[in-house]
Amino acid sequence: MRHSIMKLFMDYEKEEKWLNDMSAKGLQLVHYSFPRYTFEEGEPGEYTYRIQLLENIPSHLESQAYIRFLEEVGVEMVGSYIRWVYFRKKTADGPFELYSDRESRIRHYGQICLMIGAVGAINLGVGLMYVFGTELKVGWLNLFAAALAAVPVTFYGRRMLKLKRAQKIFE
Amino acid sequence: MPEEQGYSALTEGVYYILLALHSPLHGYGIMQLVKEMTGGRVILAPGTLYGALNSLLERGWISAVDHSGDKTRKEYCITEQGKQILNQEIKRLEELLHNGQRILGGVN
Numbered sequence: 001m002r003h004s005i006m007k008l009f010m011d012y013e014k015e016e017k018w019l020n021d022m023s024a025k026g027l028q029l030v031h032y033s034f035p036r037y038t039f040e041e042g043e044p045g046e047y048t049y050r051i052q053l054l055e056n057i058p059s060h061l062e063s064q065a066y067i068r069f070l071e072e073v074g075v076e077m078v079g080s081y082i083r084w085v086y087f088r089k090k091t092a093d094g095p096f097e098l099y100s101d102r103e104s105r106i107r108h109y110g111q112i113c114l115m116i117g118a119v120g121a122i123n124l125g126v127g128l129m130y131v132f133g134t135e136l137k138v139g140w141l142n143l144f145a146a147a148l149a150a151v152p153v154t155f156y157g158r159r160m161l162k163l164k165r166a167q168k169i170f171e
Numbered sequence: 172m173p174e175e176q177g178y179s180a181l182t183e184g185v186y187y188i189l190l191a192l193h194s195p196l197h198g199y200g201i202m203q204l205v206k207e208m209t210g211g212r213v214i215l216a217p218g219t220l221y222g223a224l225n226s227l228l229e230r231g232w233i234s235a236v237d238h239s240g241d242k243t244r245k246e247y248c249i250t251e252q253g254k255q256i257l258n259q260e261i262k263r264l265e266e267l268l269h270n271g272q273r274i275l276g277g278v279n
Binding site: 052066069070072073074075094095097098099100101103104171 | 182183184197198199202213214215216217218219220221222244245
């Protein structure tokens with residue numbers, strides 16, 4: 001039996017938690033097509049889910065090599081959205097994390113901030129151009145998008161700083 | 172990022188990856204061996220391991236073992252340069268341990 005749920009997340013770590021909560025209830029994500037999640041009924045807690053922003057889109061050669069490497073260690077890709085990918089691994093195989101060091105986590109947050117920041121900056125630029133030009137309404141929409149982008153950049157940035165502070169003392 | 176010098180410390184992950192690659196292994200094998208060696212304390216996550224392997228390949232501290240025919244499972248092995256780095260690191264760790272024991276050893 002398949003269930004499909006439409007949902008939007010601003011925070012990928014909350015999204016991860018939601019997917020793992022669904023898994024605990026026996027609903028395993030099998031497909032993602034923005035913004036629709038498709039779940040299949042299975043064993044409660046059968047899989048652990050992780051989400052990652054890749055440096056390139058999944059079809060890129062470098063991403064393909066990475067995804068193949070993950071497959072070799074029992075990790076399966078179940079869906080993607082632009083550069084975001086959804087991975088899962090059998091919970092019985094042990095805890096599943098994508099990163100085991102601070103450095104990689106910091107870099108991941110950095111890439112997310114850069115990506116969202118770029119979208120925000122473009123919207124800010126276009127928005128200001130429109131607002132001071134003629135297309136006032138379109139301009140406000142761009143400015144709203146820019147303000148919206150500032151939210152995740154702020155919370156991911158905070159998490160990144162926290163890790164960086166810890167890195168000064170611990171490996 | 173600090174530019175690496177001869178005296179730079181390796182991360183725990185890199186240290187154990189180099190050690191594990193004393194004989195050729197693929198990604199999964201490295202994760203298993205490191206977990207085993209440390210009694211489950213060091214569990215290398217695949218994203219971290221993949222990044223580290225690529226950095227080590229770039230530096231020439233490890234090399235990819237060529238398997239004609241079998242393209243699915245890439246194996247890696249430590250190089251002479253990698254062994255040299257590992258030996259330097261072991262000397263550094265010995266110094267840490269020696270100084271720690273020398274100063275705190277008699278206290279307890």
